[in-house]
Amino acid sequence: MSVAKQVAHNTMFQMIGKVISTFFGLAAVAMMTRYLGQEKFGWYITTVSFLSVIGILIDFGMTPVTAQMLGENKFAKEKIFNNILTFRFLSALFFLSLAPLLALFFPYPNTVKVAIAFTAISFLAISLNQVFIGFLQEKLQMQIQALGEIIGRIVLVAGLFIAIYYQAQFLTIIWVIIAASLVYTTTLYLFIRKKTKLNFSFDKIIWREIIIKMWPIAVAIIFNVVYLKGDVLLLSYFNSQTEVGIYGAAYRVIDIVVQTAMMIMGVMLPLLANSWIQKNKEEFKQRYQVAFDAMMILAIPMFTGLFLLSHKIMVLVAGPEFYISGNALQILSLAILGVFWAGIFGHLVVAVNLQKEVLWVYISNAIITFAGYMIFIPKYGMYGAAWMTVFSEWYTAVMVTLVARKNVKDKIDYGFLRKVVLSSVVMGIIIVWLMKLPVLVIIIISVLIYTIMLFATRAVSKNQLKDILSLKS
Template structure:
């Protein structure tokens, strides 16, 4: 099977599972938001995001690191999985203690503290399961990850639905997440035995070099958490839970949509890029350029569509209860293509062993995001948080490009964006001219308009045709 066919297969598998998970997860978030109301929904998001700030301690980049190392040498699986699991057991305990101490020092009410404890436990369980998922990704066994992700989502949906149907509290809702995390760990252990027979192979001498080499991955994740979620925390401190709820209603579906789309591509190409950097360095430029092209073909119309149809989407999702979220939804829609392309360029930096540079870049932009939030939130509230997010995403993309040119080579990816952008604008113009159409019909016709515009503008060249042929063969 060729590289293109292998990547296509993995994207198809990942895409199918992520599509199911994203749709069901999005409906679940809407269900929760409508049930809790703005204040409790804000508290829900605060507790969930607060615990993720401590993930650098629970998983100092080990999961991402072993993906790269096992993808390059499968014989390291036993040693890396055993020692990574032991390290994470210790760091997770330390992390939970820090979560408890931190939330108590900040003086939040007792009910908020309990919810943070529960979501902290769920976050740590999810982090631990990433060790096993790293093996599936390194072996390019995306079907295992797909089945586990779907099973995890199904358990969460059933348990949350029961709690809401029984008219229970936010605290009991948080217990559902803990239960889901525990079952996910057990299923991962079962699946791992089918992929690789793990024999405990403890090697304390490996701990220090593993942690040192993995730390840039973890630091990158830590900065990414600040990058994406610090605005929620700052809103809770400066403006309160109601504004967090309004902002989260707009931000959560868009972040989930962009993350799912980005992960579909990067999950499939990361192990291949890492392997090719050792054996086929010249192929990285082609993979980066064309991955960027196709992800922007996907991302740009989503962004324009969400921007032009923001009021209809918010009303459809939440009703009049969250009408204030419309303006934030419009602004945040602009970060989708930036988020997607940064996923590709960031993956390239990691694949060429420049994860330190990637971490540095995300750190700079996280700082920019914090500064912008400090300036804008006091006067603009959730609108200021939305503006900060978009500007920070733009800065990250620019910085990634600068470092790729410096440490790898100049890749002319911007030239691939013009035609999808023009086609997206034409689609947006069509949407604004036909507001009387039913929303579902409008979305379908707009997608057809976009595809026709792409073809009319000559977006696809001979290289694309070769790729399509290989993809069709794999299908």
């Protein structure tokens, strides 16, 4: 099976799953925003953001490291996987157990501090998912991840429906979220244990290899946390929980979109790493181009739609009370292109073992962005946070690209990108013309227009589509 076909099949299953899980995810956000209101939804955002900081700090790049090490075939795959899983579980358990203690030093409502203690359980499950997903990426079986995510989201929506029906308290909502995370993790676990033996393992040589590959990513991630979650944390410190809720609602929409970028590059990482290790230059160049094209075909129209329909989307997702969140979403949509672009070249440097070369990018970005947050958030609130987020994502995108191009001489063909941009511009014009229609109608029509334009510009041909949809090798 060709690489384009492999990636397309795997991505297709994920995309179908992502569409379904996104529907349930947005339904959950819609239920929570309407039920909790701006202030209590701010409690939820503060809880998740606080734990996300710890979660990101202990991420250590486990998903790409897992996929990369399994793709390199240096050790027995079962042995690698169990050692990484052990490392992940013990490190996450230790650091997440500190979260409730750290929360005591922040000026949050007591309910939020209790919620942080409970929700740490959910984040332990999420941390294990990172290793499980790395395994599935290497096996090109991401349909299992998609299935697990869908089941988890169904549990979430069903649980929220029951909780809201019985007028449950805020902490009950938190327990529903925890249950959904545990169901997701259990689904992945039950599948993976059929494919490989699962047990705790400690092999000094493998752990040393994990740490060697991990530490540059870990250092980068520690600085990443400043600009990834620093905005919400500082906003919750300087401003009201109501403003946190307004900004957080927009950020949740962006989070859902950004997951697509990580999903695609997660599929490509083990393929790129394997081609690089094997010194197969032609295959590496081909896979590099496939990754770039796959990211751009989604990034450009997503940005266009979110920028033009920001207020309508927020009202649809969160209700009229969150109309003002559209202002934040419109600004944050500018960051999407940066996130996708950085996703391509950020994963590329991991695939070719250039993690150390980009450390300065993340360190300098953290320093500049944190300074910007401290200057602009107290004065401009969520608008200062949003604009600094846009800056930080584009700073990373530009600098990581420069490092990648300096070390990887293969050049990207931008012919496909030009066709995608043209198709997105036409779609954007149609959206402006249809602005008075209901937002769901606009979205459906714009997707159709974009698809037609991809064929009209020959960005995608009928033969390519048949090849991708064919399940034969």
